[in-house]
Amino acid sequence: MIRSWNIRGLNGFSKQRAVRNWISNSSLGLIGLLETKVQQSYLQSVVSTVCPSWQFLSNVMDSIACRILVCWDPSLYFVDSLHFSLQEVTCRVTHVSKGFSFGITFVYGSNDLRNRRNLWDFLRDQAAEFDSEGLPWLVLGDFNAILGASDRMGGDLTWYGYVDDFGHCIHDTELIGFPFTGLRYTWHNSQQGDGIILWKLDWVFASLSWFIDRPTTVSEFQPRDVSDHSSMVVRFGSRRGKVRSPFKFLNFWVDRANFMDIVQTVWDEPIVGNPMFRLTQKLGLLKRKLKSLHVRDSSHISSRVIEARAQWATAQANLDRDPLSTECISQERNLANRYFSLCRDEEAFFKQRSRVQWLNLGD
Structure with missing residues (x-):
């Protein structure tokens, strides 16, 4: 189970206690905390308070407080940092006991649209890298962006051209949004009446290879607590078991x-x-x-043809014994039509299969 949360500051006692409870109540092993505002000199102390004995990495820089803090339980995961910037931290994660690996990017998108374009370009490049490796990829966090008009309520409802940048990025990277439960609008401006604004700014996406490996993964956006953002949780679900026969369109x-x-x-x-x-x-x-x-x-098509042929033969014999019976006449024609229809289906099926075999064998 993985979680991410825009905590809006992690220096205060109430925020640290909320995160500590959040971890212990959910048996978490890997988290991403966004907009922590913790200076580099205090990071170790804060992590020791929030999740003792855990390891961490961040995108903190000398002159800029930590925007993204990634913490994990080393008894569960091995985490290798691949890249970080002001808007993301990207890692390769390996489960210690089960051995499977995946890529993960925690996102905290800039409020400035020009800076966000740098993020969209990075995600495009990263998608190509993980795809070439065949590594499943999880992307989650506060993107500070929406995909459609239905993702907001209140405030300025004008659809500016730059708003499409996020959707174009998701399309280009071929990321897929998770099915989710809980809150739809993940950010609340803490106002009421005509001043209320609700937006869906927090998202969870994954590559197609992730869904192939773990098709039952789901996400949940939980009620807001000490932050104006909803926290998100990703539950892996079971890995794909026995591979079923692939679906074939006839x-x-x-x-x-x-x-x-x-x-x-x-x-x-x-x-x-x-x-x-x-x-x-x-x-x-x-x-x-x-x-x-x-x-x-149309399943077991050849068996259906044999059965239909036998039924038609019986109907012909009945008609031969009673040629003036309207019921026998109707039954013989209906069964004849069914038999010929199944013969056409059988022929089409074997023609299609022979073409597939020819493509496979290069005959």
């Missing part, structure tokens, strides 16, 4: 009269999230619908 499904109705019904499903998340969720729903269609109509 071309002849398109010829089904209800195929487009199935697709349209799935695409009309209301799903909340960024565009990439909505797309992947709808593709997953469509896959399940098509699997159900397959089980019902």
Whole structure:
């Protein structure tokens, strides 16, 4: 389990106690604290108070207080710093007992849009590096940015051109937003009435390889406490177990009269999230619908053909005995049509499979 929180200052007793309770109550092993405002000379003392015996690294500099503080339990994780700047700390993390590794970037985006563009460029470069290594990548924190108009309420609602920069970055890096529970708007300006402003500034994303390795990972945005930001928690879930047979799209499904109705019904499903998340969720729903269609109509196609041929033969014999029966006439034609339809499906299936085999074997 991993957590990140824009704590808005970690020098006071109440903030330190809140983080200490936060760690002990949730059995955490790795955390990222944002906007700590702790000077370099006090970092060791603060970490010793908040999480004794833990190790840490930060992006603190001589003239700038710590903006991002990363702490971890060395009995659970080995953390290797890869890069840090004013807006991010990026590490390679290895689980000590289970041995799996992943990349992680804790983000605290600048309030200045020009500086944030530096962050977007870095994330693009980092995505390419982790992708070349095949290393799953987790990105979380306070981005000081929104993806869509629905991510804010109150204040200036004008959609300026630079607001699109964040969405373009997520698109370019091919990061996917986690399913989440808890608060949608993660920042509150502590006002009321007409002055209230709510924004979703805190996000959790991961690379596709992360979801392939740990498809059940979820995130939660918890109620605000001593900060005006919600804290976020990432629960890994179990790693992928036995690999199931890959999903195969059968071309002849398109010829089904209800195929487009199935697709349209799935695409009309209301799903909340960024565009990439909505797309992947709808593709997953469509896959399940098509699997159900397959089980019902086209699985074990050759066996279905043999069975349909036997049923048609029986219907022909019944019609031969009673050629004036409207029921026998109708049944014989219906079973004949079903048999020929299944024959076409079988032929299409084996043609498709032979093309796949030809591609695999280079015959």
